[in-house]
Amino acid sequence: MGADLAVAFDEARAVWDGQAALPAMPGQPPLHRVVFPPPAFTREEVEAQEASLTRMIHAQPAIGTASLALLAVLERAGIRADAVAGHSFGEITALCAAGVLDRNTALSLAAERARCMEEAAAGSDGAMIAVAAGRERVEPLLQGLDVVLANDNGPEQVVLSGARAAIDGAATRLEAEGLRVVRLKVASAFHSPVVAQAAETFRTVLDGTAFGSFAIPVYANLTAATLWRRRGPRPAGRADRRHGPLPRDGRDALCRRCPHLRGGRGRVRC
Structure with a gap:
């Protein structure tokens, strides 16, 4: 670096x-x-x-x-x-x-x-993922998931944050919808209640x-x-x-x- x-x-x-x-x-x-x-x-x-x-x-x-x-x-x-x-x-x-x-x-x-x-x-196990889609596309797919739409970076990318198990569930659901998901190498769930x-x-x-x-x-x-x-x-x-x-x-x-x-x-x- x-x-x-x-x-x-x-x-x-x-x-x-x-x-x-x-x-x-x-x-x-x-x-x-x-x-x-x-x-x-x-x-x-x-x-x-x-x-x-x-x-x-x-x-x-x-x-x-x-x-x-x-x-x-x-x-x-x-x-x-x-x-x-x-x-x-x-x-x-x-x-x-x-x-x-x-x-x-x-x-x-x-x-x-x-x-x-x-x-x-x-004591927490937080995680984050980047999703190659806008807020309007992603947010409706998060119903029932305890994750936070932490970063609204633009019309083609948002970042989700939360406990690792919840983020893994979100990634599985979004990938099933054909969205590209990238798991971020971070130490915790930034910009979230964690x-x-x-x-x-x-x-x-x-x-x-x-x-x-x-x-x-x-x-x-x-x-x-x-x-x-x-x-x-x-x-x-x-x-x-x-x-x-x-x-x-x-x-x-x-x-x-x-x-x-x-x-x-x-x-x-x-």
């Missing part, structure tokens, strides 16, 4: 160095040891490393650090956004890009959000966080409206995220930064 970028660009490496200077979560190894582990020589070692990185306590800070490293490289290249948006956890990165959060605060919030969500999900308690604990963290002013607009995750007020990201664990289309506002390009949990490279799509 971002290894090639960190090797090639001082700006990206500086972000990882800054993350390494922050206190590690109690009982956890330094994050860079999880993201950039030593070579593995057996399948069991590879699977153990992937399982460690997939844990919320590691994955969310890792994604946040990799995203900020990509942002630093874009800024070095002279690419400046007129407005930003972040999907789910990405709202923290978006607020950093907009000047509302400094980098260290964004990295600390990423770690705290992960801690809150992992604590909320303890992690809802994280909203309250993370709110306490946000109450003690200093926020700056907006240098550029941030499009809200829930409504796609622009934000200019001083405020923090939405607490974790929201059960329903509906995404309206982003307004054009005279802007003619969308650049998406895509860090990957495995694979070494981050991608920028425009």
